[in-house]
Amino acid sequence: MKKNIDVDYIANLARIKLEKKESSDFSSQLGDIISFVEKLNKVDTKDTPPTTHPLPLMNVFREDKVKESLPAEKALSNAPDKKYSFFKVPKVIEEA
Amino acid sequence: MREERYEAVMGLEVHVQLSTKSKIFCGCSTKFGAEANTKTCPVCLGLPGALPVLNREVLHRAIKVGLALDCRTAKMMKFDRKNYFYPDLPKDFQISQYDLPLAANGRLGILTDGKERTVRIKRVHLEEDAGKLIHMEDEDASLVDFNRTGMPLLEIVSEPDISSPEEAYDYLTQLKTILKYLEVSDCNMEEGSLRCDANISIRPKGQVELGVKTELKNMNTFKGVKNALQYEIKRQGEVLDEGGTIKQETRLWDEAKGRTSPMRTKEEAFDYRYFPEPDLVPFIIDKELVESIRKGLPELPRRRLERFIEDYKLPPAAASLLVNEKEVADYFEDAAGIYKKDAKVVANWITGDIQGELNKRSLSIKELGIKPNDLADMIKMIDEGSITGKIAKGLLADMVETKMNPRKIVESKGLLQIKDKGELDKILYEVIKANPKPVIDYKNGKVNVLTFLVGQVMKATKGKANPKMVNDLLRERMDKL
Amino acid sequence: MPEDFYRFTAHEIKRFISNDETTPVEVTASISDRIEEVNSRVNAIISFDRNDVKEELRRTKDKRAGKLFGIPVAVKDNICIEGRQVTCGSRILKGFRPPYDATVIEKLKKEGAILLGRANMDEFAFGSSCETSSYGPTNNPWDFDRIPGGSSGGSAAAVAAGEATMALGSDTGGSIRQPASLCGVVGLKPTYGRVSRYGLIAFASSLDQIGPITKDVRDCALLLNVIAGYDPKDSTSVDMKVPDYSKSLVNDVKGIKIGIPREYFIEGIDREVKESVINSVKLLERLGAKYEEVSLPHTEYAVGTYYIIAPAEASSNLARFDGVQYGLRKPGNLIDMYKNTRSVGFGSEVKRRIILGTYVLSSGYYDAYYLKALGVRTKIKEDFDKIFKDFDCIITPTAPTAAFKIGEKVDDPISMYLSDIFTIPANLAGIPGISIPCGFTKGDLPIGLQILAKPFNEETLLRVAYTFEKNSKLCGRRPNL
Structure with missing residues (x-):
């Protein structure tokens, strides 16, 4: 059974704008892919712990030591837009 | 009276910046006040390819806070990604903790209007701070400073156990006191090292189910929190009285105007798509570590208060004033250790004249510069009859100005009592x-x-x-x- | 003394240099000439500048003792080199010059390698054909009408065509092994955690590994010796002693037990590929190895599992390409800037996978897809654990078919995804795998054989691969360009 996916909702979450054609193509292709991956339901994983990391590594730390930071010019060297030593972006609206 | 018809239910979310030397996942300094974007590196800038590694001290401090709040420390914790787009969030996800927080199920005792109450702590978790946005006035643009990005944050979430703005205020004061005792954070609201959001709903008295809650943000002082909650109780009550319904929303507190108003809503419901952070490994917190941290915990304000009343025979009100600030309490104990005759006299001087000087000058007791030894000397001089109590009051101000021992000041100024x-x-x-x-x-x-x-x-x-x-x-x- | 150094392996060139028969200047000149001669047809190298070569020669002058002194290495376009553009084959990163070196690059620099030429790749490593790069497709040096495999297609094609002596690739679901197989070269994906990922622009953090693509097995061991090892900057790299891999280059497989998983020899696999692999196993048997049919019962679920986990992690990893800090920015208010930038900056396949990944993590679907896939991942891992209790290694075809035609699968994502069916399980389980040439089709296209071993057993891979290489007499065959 092919799933109907609300591609536009998902695209908005991912901050991607889709053209109409793209949206309908993706919707269909993603439906196929999702139907394809649904065969995983045949595997019983009720008592299987999830694997988020391929190796059982634990407790990796760094010590609390200060290291040299990048100079501001370097931090900003790739900025598409900047002012003083800030990155500049279109206005963020958060006031009431 | 509206206040009698409704009761309020509140919960607080406090963000505390831990005052480690370096950030949570990289070696950049946590120093406040640096020039914009000078305390960053590929890791906290979220540059492609850079990877996080947890600062051990951050975890230890966080465990400390959990223990001080009587929480159960997790045996295993992990980090998760909270995904959302925002220009102060360089990776467009925040490394936080979702279903396996560091600590949970704690409690904090507060004293409001002489009544003791317990506020349950729901969870304590670690996360990275975001950068700072500055909105330009002359242009349709905002500026981003990533110095704050990756500062270690501890989020402390209370259960909705708070029933008045005064309790909220006391909860925050008490929490701050504990954090200061633990020496894990500067707790400086002005510098943003302590921040608080609140959830609040009201319901008709006797009703069991909760009303619709609003989330309040943008309170910059404890007083602000209290005022915002007071305003919001009134506002929600008026809405209900007029037959309206409360909208679940985030509202911003405007300190100057003294009111809250809805934040311009984002266009979609929050769908953070949490999933385990694959770039960090899980952490097993073993018993030995927890126990060794527990052993290293300082005496907490509650216990100290009891001890001050018992050992120094202080009246509860004075003892409470003293323990509220760890520095002050330490100072008292130092001075009372030198002037052993009557701790109450020492306490009176500290809670009275010295506190007055602190308030007048906005200084901490350390910055004031009167050594416990100097205070003890001054009190002894009164006992000896070398100076009068009246002279002593003036003398205290001189001590602050000159940072000199009171005997020296008295001698040089000829303030000795006329006994001839x-x-x-x-x-x-x-x-x-x-x-x-x-x-x-x-x-x-x-x-x-x-x-x-x-x-x-x-x-x-x-x-x-x-x-x-x-x-x-x-x-x-x-x-x- | 030869002048066509581009034909030689790194260990041969090393010998020439240490015998003072040639110099890095002559070697790089040969490779540079070769790039200029053939790259317009192969398009394996996407950025090449003779000035960079001069700079590299200057930088490595005093690195004579280095293990890779004077050896030209092509670096996949997703590994950061300080100050040099890195784009992941994407428009969205155009012009991005990272201010830092990946850990593997630090290591290559330390050993005197000449970093010349960026290798082409599928955009953000999402692909198996090297067709989705914003720099245009790479062509297979054995047949320009065919794909070189992907996503490290540029790295594999560059080594096959003599545009680099060796190359670094990255492997998330087969991106080193599959193109190595299709281009007739050697490619190794190390155990997850063996090589630092710091500075590798992440596709799927829990699956990615950097690895060598070389002309023969000896070079593979040489490059692995340089890049392997614990990195305190990568929480997922393993603090474990790294053996000297050159010691594994022994022409002996006596007593080696090989498992042949029946699930890898079923429908969809090309007859010539199957025969070639079976004959190769028989050769190893004649050389003293033993083989037996085994079962990895969850193999059929590997592709489905991968296409949930990899896009999910990728959707989050690629969120940071938002126009704020670096790379492309398209105008608009904040939300439109994000959307316009990402819509123009990303190609179709990237958008498809981001949306797929966002979907499986979104509210209401996490458990059904993502959590489910993590469970099946455990099952797949357990399949391998079981086999490796009794067997030293597993041998399979690297890819079900030899190189397919350019354009053949671009509109059919699922059939494209299935071309990684034999390589994906190793990434899900975190185990190491190598692809080595094992024959040619009638149409003269290379066929690759994959050897898998248990975690941190790269030595077994190299030993079996070396023995096979020495006895199969396939090594050294290069395409005529």
């Missing part, structure tokens, strides 16, 4: 001569003019005389007249 009767007699004579009318009044039985005459003598001696001695001498002289 002959010298005092001369002054009395002058005063009696200059005030014939009160003297006659006294002789006619108006005994209370004596106070006036004592005052004149004190004035003439610039306070260096002992009032009691003056009183006795005056009476003696005039009775002989």
Whole structure:
């Protein structure tokens, strides 16, 4: 059974704008892919712990030591837009 | 009365910046106030390819806070990604903790209007801070500074156990006190190292289910939190009274206007797509670590309060004033250890005149510069009769100004009490001569003019005389007249 | 002395240099000439500048003792080199010059390698054909009408065509092994955690590994020796002693037990590929190895599992390409800037996978897809654990078919995804795998054989691969360009 996916909702979450054609193509292709991956339901994983990391590594730390930071010019060297030593972006609206 | 018809239910979310030397996942300094974008590196800038590694000290401090709040420390914790787009979030996800937080199920005792209450702590979790946005006034643009990005944050979430704005205020004060005792954070609201959001709903008294809650943000002081909650209770009550319904929303507190208003809503419901952070490994927190941290916990304010009342025989109110700030309590104990005669006298000086100086000058007790030893010396000088209590008050200000030992100041300024009767007699004579009318009044039985005459003598001696001695001498002289 | 150094392996060139028969200048000149001669047809190298070569020669002058002194290495376009553009084959990163070196790059620099030429790749490593790069497709040097495999297609084609002596690739679901197989070269994906990922622009963090692509097995060991090892900057790299891999280059497989998983020899696999692999196993048997059919019962679920986990992690990893800090920015208000930038900057396949990944993590679907896939991942891992209790290694075809035609599968994502069916399980399980040439089709296209071993057993891979290489007499065959 092919799933109907609300591609536009998902695209908005991912901050991607889709053209109409793209949206309908993706919707269909993603439906196929999702139907394809649904065969995983045949595997019983009720008592299987999830694997988020391929190796059982634990407790990796760094010590609390200060290291040299990048100079501001370097931090900003790739900025598409900047002012003083800030990155500049279109206005963020958060006031009431 | 509306207040009688509704009851409020509140919960607080406090973000505390831990004052480690370096950030949570990289070696950049956590120093506040640096020039924009000078405390960043590929990791906290979220540059492609850079990877996080957890600062061990951050975890230890967080465990400390969890223990101090009576939480259960997790045996295993992990980090998760909280995904959302925002320009102050360089990776467009925040490394946080979702379903396996560091600690949970704690509690914090508070005292409001003399009533003890317990606020349950739902969870304590670690996360990275975001950068800072500055909105330009002359242009449709915002500026981003990533220095704050990756600062270690501890989020402390209470259960909705708070029922009044006053309790909320006391909860925050008490929490701050504990954090200061633990020496894990500067707790400086102005610098943003302590931030608080609140959830609040109201319901008709007796109703079991909760009302619709709003989330309040943008409170910059504890008082602000209290005021915002007071405003919001009133606002929600008015809405319900008019037959309206409360909208679940985030509202921003406007300190200047004294009201909350809805934040411009984002266009979609929050769908953070949490999933385990694959770039960090899980953390097993073993018993030994927890126990060793527990052993290293300082005496917490609650316990200290009890001890101050018991050991130093202080009245509860004074003891409570002292323990509220760890530095002050430490100072008291140091001074009381030197001046062993009467701890209450030491406490009075600290909660009275010294606290006054602190408030007047907006200084911390360390910055004030009066060493516990100096305070003890000053009190001893009063006992010895070398100075009067009145002189002592002025002397305290001199000590703050000069940072000198009180004995030295007294010597150099000639403030020693006049104990020589002959010298005092001369002054009395002058005063009696200059005030014939009160003297006659006294002789006619108006005994209370004596106070006036004592005052004149004190004035003439610039306070260096002992009032009691003056009183006795005056009476003696005039009775002989 | 030869002048066509581009034909030689790194260990041969090393010998020439250490015998003073040639110099890095001559070697790089040969490779540079070769790039200029053939790259317009192969398009394996996307940025090449003779000035960079000069700079590299200057930088490595005093690195004579280095293990890779004077050896030209092509670096996949997703590994950061300080100050040099890195784009992941995407428009969105155009012009991005990272301010830092990946850990593997630090290591290559330390050993005197000449970093010349960026290798082409599928955009953000999402692909198996090297067709989705914004720099245009790479062509297979054996047949220009065919794909070189992907996503490290540029790295594999560059080594096959003599445009680099060796190359670094990255492997998330087969991106080193599959193109190595299709281009007739050697490619190794190390155990997850063996090589630092710091500075590798992440596709799927829990699957990605950097690895060598070389002309023969000896070079593979040489490059692995340089890049392997614990990195305190990568929490997922393993603090474990790294053996000297050159010691594994022994021509002996006596007593080696090989498992042949029946699930890898079923429908969809090309007859010539199957025969070639079976014959190869028989050769190893004649050389003293033993083989037996085994079962990895969850193999059929590997592709489905991968296409949930990899896009999910990718959707989050690629969120940071938002126009704020670096790379492309398209105008608009904040939300439109995000959307316009990402819509123009990303190609179709990237958008498809981001949306797929966002979907499986979104509210209401996490458990059904993502959590489910993590469970099946455990099952797949357990399949391998079981086999490796009794067997030293597993041998399979690297890819079900030899190189397919350019354009053949671009509109059919699922059939494209299935071309990684034999390589994906190793990434899900975190185990190491190598692809080596094992024959040619009638149409003269290379066929690759994959050897898998248990975690941190790269030595077994190299030993079996070396023995096979020495006895199969396939090594050294290069395409005529």
